[in-house]
Amino acid sequence: xxxxxxxxxxxxxxxxxxxxxxxxxxxxxxxxxxxxxxxxxxxxxxxxxxxxxxxxxxxxxxxxxxxxxxxxxxxxxxxxxxxxxxxxxxxxxxxxxxxxxxxxxxxxxxxxxxxxxxxxxxxxxxxxxxxxxxxxxxxxxxxxxxxxxxxxxxxxxxxxxxxxxxxxxxxxxxxxxxxxxxxxxxxxxxxxxxxxxxxxxxxxxxxxxxxxxxxxxxxxxxxxxxxxxxxxxxxxxxxxxxxxxxxxxxxxxxxxxxxxxxxxxxxxxxxxxxxxxxxxxxxxxxxxxxxxxxxxxxxxxxxxxxxxxxxxxxxxxxxxxxxxxxxxxxxxxxxxxxxxxxxxxxxxxxxxxxxxxxxxxxxxxxxxxxxxxxxxxxxxxxxxxxxxxxxxxxxxxxxxxxxxxxxxxxxxxxxxxx
Numbered sequence: 168x169x170x171x172x173x174x175x176x177x178x179x180x181x182x183x184x185x186x187x188x189x190x191x192x193x194x195x196x197x198x199x200x201x202x203x204x205x206x207x208x209x210x211x212x213x214x215x216x217x218x219x220x221x222x223x224x225x226x227x228x229x230x231x232x233x234x235x236x237x238x239x240x241x242x243x244x245x246x247x248x249x250x251x252x253x254x255x256x257x258x259x260x261x262x263x264x265x266x267x268x269x270x271x272x273x274x275x276x277x278x279x280x281x282x283x284x285x286x287x288x289x290x291x292x293x294x295x296x297x298x299x300x301x302x303x304x305x306x307x308x309x310x311x312x313x314x315x316x317x318x319x320x321x322x323x324x325x326x327x328x329x330x331x332x333x334x335x336x337x338x339x340x341x342x343x344x345x346x347x348x349x350x351x352x353x354x355x356x357x358x359x360x361x362x363x364x365x366x367x368x369x370x371x372x373x374x375x376x377x378x379x380x381x382x383x384x385x386x387x388x389x390x391x392x393x394x395x396x397x398x399x400x401x402x403x404x405x406x407x408x409x410x411x412x413x414x415x416x417x418x419x420x421x422x423x424x425x426x427x428x429x430x431x432x433x434x435x436x437x438x439x440x441x442x443x444x445x446x447x448x449x450x451x452x453x454x455x456x457x458x459x460x461x462x463x464x465x466x467x468x469x470x471x472x473x474x475x476x477x478x479x480x481x482x483x484x485x486x487x488x489x490x491x492x493x494x495x496x497x498x499x500x501x502x503x504x505x506x507x508x509x510x511x512x513x514x515x516x517x518x519x520x521x522x523x524x525x526x527x528x529x530x531x532x533x534x535x536x537x538x539x540x541x542x543x544x545x546x547x548x549x550x551x552x553x554x555x556x557x558x559x560x561x562x563x564x565x566x567x568x569x570x571x572x573x574x575x576x577x578x579x580x581x582x583x584x585x
Contacts, residue, residue, distance in 0.1 A: 170310075170345060170353045174360040176338035177281045177306040184339050185278045185304050189255040191333060192302055196251035199329030200244040203294065206325040207240055213321035214290065221314045225288070228418040228484055233288045233315055243294045243322075250298040250550040256569045257304040271579040276572040278304030280362035283354045284553070285376065287368035288314040293322045295544075295551040296367075297340050301330075303571040306339040308361070310354055312368070313346035355380040365566070367554040370481065385566070388531070388557025389481045390420030390509040392539040395498040395524070397515035398429040402436050404536065405514040406443050409487075412512070412538040413444065413456055418483045420555060421510050421542040425478055425488045427498045433491045434467055441468040444487065456485045463491035478505045495520045499527050506530055508557040510539040531557050531564040 184192075203210070214235040221233060262274040282300045284307070286292045293309060300307035311319040319342055327337040343350045354361060355376060363383050366376040370389045377386055394412055396405045412423035428436055444456035458470035459477045470489070477488045478501075492498045495513070502511055512534035513524040521535045532542040532555075542565065544552025549567030556562045562570035 170343050170350050173341040177308050180336040180339040181280050181306040193251040195330050195333035195335050198332040199326045200247040202325040202329040203244045210321040213317040217317045232418045243291050246551040247298040250302050253550050256572050273577050274574050277575050281306045283308045283361045283364045285310045285366045287312040290315050290318040293319045299553050303568050308341045310343035386558045387554030388509050389507050391424050391481050391507045392510045393425045393502050394423050394512045395427045398431040399517040400514040408538045413487050421539050427490050427492050430493050437467045454485045456487050459488045461490040464489045510542040
């Protein structure tokens with residue numbers, strides 16, 4: 168099936184989805200989750216083929232993003248069930264106004280229509296995106312990367328069967344068969360067929376969509392996330408947070424890429440950071456973190472001298488840029504110059520410094536004494552997410568059900584004329 172045919176089918180299905188009541192949509196989501204678990208063998212077999220084909224062509228951390236397991240499939244199914252349990256935003260009255268002339272004006276949340284998602288080698292995005300779009304009353308067209316295409320096709324086949332079991336059209340969920348750049352271009356230019364395009368992946372993919380799309384784009388962001396260790400930080404806490412933010416899953420957008428340290432604690436903190444992220448990890452037979460150091464940090468601990476672009480790079484790997492600053496204001500200036508506006512954190516016992524950081528850092532999620540790894544739809548209570556928006560219109564941060572709706576005005580009169 169061509170991409171155009173897929174979009175046309177989605178257009179026909181979107182009205183059915185817009186009119187579906189909450190009970191029907193939830194029944195479909197639960198059937199989709201059951202189908203994922205029921206067809207586990209087929210999905211894992213497809214994923215094994217993807218993994219075999221990708222060996223040697225992508226990094227180990229990217230292979231980890233691609234890999235599925237019974238546990239990850241169970242997590243995907245649970246994510247769908249959590250979306251089913253969330254309140255349905257469709258039809259919610261956002262504003263109610265009674266005018267002096269007797270007219271009643273309401274602003275109501277309504278579905279987007281057809282949401283297209285272009286993403287890369289993360290099979291779990293397939294089920295997350297489908298669940299959110301469908302619960303929000305929209306049809307969903309997915310275009311995954313070639314590395315994960317077999318996995319995505321097996322997942323979508325299972326999810327479509329779940330839709331049909333609940334009496335909803337299978338064409339409300341489609342997967343683009345063509346994984347070349349041409350299909351991405353077709354989605355970007357599909358005026359009248361795509362109501363919203365969401366790119367979810369690396370900087371190149373997102374920039375291509377933002378620069379070239381003729382349809383509305385909701386920009387999800389790359390994550391050059393910062394942690395600033397203040398002069399009044401609990402250094403034990405800071406070590407735990409930095410290690411978690413860098414090492415728990417370095418291939419995701421909420422992983423820390425830059426650690427800034429106040430000059431007054433740098434000589435105490437940096438050797439402990441080096442010990443924790445390098446020598447201790449080697450002892451545990453884990454991959455050590457390569458530290459890319461500015462001049463001041465390099466004078467304190469061993470590591471790689473930071474290059475010109477290291478503080479502007481989303482590494483998605485066991486690499487951390489480290490710099491020394493003289494104040495919270497200097498840390499904020501550095502973040503303003505280098506951040507992608509995703510997630511930043513300050514570690515401090517100084518409430519005044521923390522409040523200044525929280526108010527002054529212009530990112531989608533700003534933390535005080537917590538890991539940036541919490542910027543996630545599930546962790547924010549949204550079930551799962553479509554991505555993390557780093558723009559300001561119309562949504563920012565994790566994209567959940569409410570962010571996948573638009574709104575319209577409904578006006579009730581009794582014969583009023585103007």
